[in-house]
Amino acid sequence: MxxxxxxxxxxxxxxxxxxxxxxxxxxxxxxxxxxxxxxxxxxxxxxxxxxxxxxxxxxxxxxxxxxxxxTAHTYRHGLDRLAGLAEELTPYGTVSNEVREARVVPHAPPAITRRLDIPERSEAVYIERLRWLDGGPLSLDSTWLAPDIGHPLLHRDLAGRDLFALIEEVTGAALGSAEVTVHAVTAEPDTARVLDVAYGAALFAIDRLTRLPDGRPVDVESLRVRADRFALRAVLPRS
The missing domain is CATH 1.10.10.10 (Winged helix-like DNA-binding domain superfamily/Winged helix DNA-binding domain)
Known part of the structure; x- marks a missing residue:
């Protein structure tokens, strides 16, 4: 044919x-x-x-x-180890964060409290950051944290540090694991404006639930990443 x-x-x-x-x-x-x-x-x-x-x-x-x-460099993020986006991107250039929100939410949404395994209508800490790489916007990151983890982070350097490193400092232990889902979305008007892309442009949507070594969930993240500047990679053995 x-x-x-x-x-x-x-x-x-x-x-x-x-x-x-x-x-x-x-x-x-x-x-x-x-x-x-x-x-x-x-x-x-x-x-x-x-x-x-x-x-x-x-x-x-x-x-x-x-x-x-x-048009622009495409930066690669590995899916074969648990690492923050900034940790993976630092070798490629200068990473910075614009903190758009960092606050305590008195009654977190039920979908968030369920994922964090905390009582319904309890408080949680919400952090939203715009990540820049070499002077260009790369991703819009929304993070919900359990209150005992999130409260101390509000007094840390959220603009200059990776959240995973800050969580490990607060807990005194390395993070254990994360469940990651990647799918494709298009940029709605507000996200398009923030990320400096056209309305309807393709984005990676990365949803991640991170746990401590004992399995306790502490961090629920939703990342919207420019697909024209970012690629996901992994080396996967066949068992």
Missing amino acids: TTGRAAQARRAADALRQRIVAGEFANGRLPDEQALGRSLDTSRNVVREALNLLRDENLVTRRRGIGTLV
Whole structure:
């Protein structure tokens, strides 16, 4: 069966996206269409359509007389160990946090109290931070903490420190484990404005419940991360 050009372009875009995310084009510029066609074993027309798909994803920009440029670095976050986003991103550049909210909520939502395994209508601490990497917004992080963990954090350096490290200082023990769910969402108007993306742009939604070594839940997080600047990676053994 003959494969249509649209399907060929999609497959070529997938291959190029993997190479971009892997950092293969370190100088920020892709080879010309003819060279890309040879490397992908496809025609220049298919390559052109593939590059247009990547441009629509905001991964590349195409400039007459210059060529195709990677729009921004894509930063990788591992899923094979428990680490805060800032811990993983520090090697890539300067990480900073804008603290948008940090407060005690007298009656936390029932969905939060259930996940934190605290009494219904009890208080919890809410922290919302906008994370910046090398001067550009990367993620909007919403965090709910059990009150005995969260209260001391309100007096710590929330703008300059990773929450996981602060939680471990407060509890005096390393965190135990986390349950992580990743799915795709589109940016609604407020999040789009905060993250400086177009309304409806693709985002990673990362929901995480973190536990102490004894299994007690202490931290419920919801992260909205720009998909054009971020990739998830893992090395998974087959058991």
